[in-house]
Amino acid sequence: MGQKAQAIRQRIVAAADQLFYQRGYEHTSFSDIADAVGISRGNFYYHFKTKDEILNAVIDIRVDQIQRMLDAWTYEYSDPQQRILLFIDILTNNQESIKSHGCPIGSLCTELAKLSHEMLQEANVMLAVMRDWLTDQFRALGMGADARKIAMHLLARTQGIATITNAFEDQQFLRQEVKRLRQWLDEMIAQYAN
């Protein structure tokens, strides 16, 4: 595959990534993606044979982006609490899009579950990557055997906040829950510091 094809392939995946988030996977058609990229539907199939193949590529880049982000935070900050706060701040930093479209990860998993789509297994890797990174942080804070459960708990909290913010289209709720999460984190750390 040539360089030009690679570049277009990337543009297709980027467009699909955005559209799957905004409109959902099933509700996004090949035409939608082709229009967004500026190529014809026919040409489309030169790059991707099936819709599932695009979904697979979208999940792959998302997993990659999440991993890069977490790696960067690990590199830039040494304090686990600080790192977890950065994770919580994802909510605040994306409150407008969460209000309109929910969590890109959670809503995709929810949709794939409804479709009984095999790629749900691939999609929840996005969550697993965050879970594992968070587990590392909580373990570093002395939470030992509980670290993984606490990481899962935080993951679920963020999903719930995204779902409700989206359903009620209420950013105020998101901000209020972020405060509660920060408070919870302080309490957890204090608790395990004993």
Add this chain to the structure above:
Amino acid sequence: MGQKAQAIRQRIVAAADQLFYQRGYEHTSFSDIADAVGISRGNFYYHFKTKDEILNAVIDIRVDQIQRMLDAWTYEYSDPQQRILLFIDILTNNQESIKSHGCPIGSLCTELAKLSHEMLQEANVMLAVMRDWLTDQFRALGMGADARKIAMHLLARTQGIATITNAFEDQQFLRQEVKRLRQWLDEMIAQYAN
């Protein structure tokens, strides 16, 4: 409309209710519903003109069922804490279906948001009814001006638990989070009892 038509209408709504939950709204076709009820597609349109009309009817009965359930709990139990525990136990009592299909309310709101569907406004009434009932319970527990925020918090927690349980297909996580919720409730009550 005759009695027979009414009965069939109810059977259609019941079938749609279940299918929308299991497969999602958009992914459920008229044929799916007609097959489930045991009538032809053509006959279908005698009862409902559009798919949105069915969605509307499904939301209406869901709101009604939720309201009845909460009214019954209010009538049968006088202790607000006991009532809230019954609400939390919805998760435990439905863990198999939540594992497979998530929360019927949250996942519908998530889908309608993606579709930019006007009926999201109707759908989040299901959440609002629960929010208001929970607010009453927390107020009765002395949480005053915070009651509504705490109710929203609990609502979000349940949504997050459902999303993660569904994404990872992990009932064990649900049970573990229910324990955490019960513990949280105890702590909240103790905190406001001072």
Add this chain to the structure above:
DNA sequence: GTCTATATACGGATAGAC
């Protein structure tokens, strides 16, 4: 009220010219 047959649109996917 219920059925079969059908109109119409759109989706994913392919063929083949250029």
Add this chain to the structure above:
DNA sequence: GTCTATCCGTATATAGAC
């Protein structure tokens, strides 16, 4: 590599016989 034209399945929705 990119396009136009097209196949085919399925979806919503309608018409009209019974």
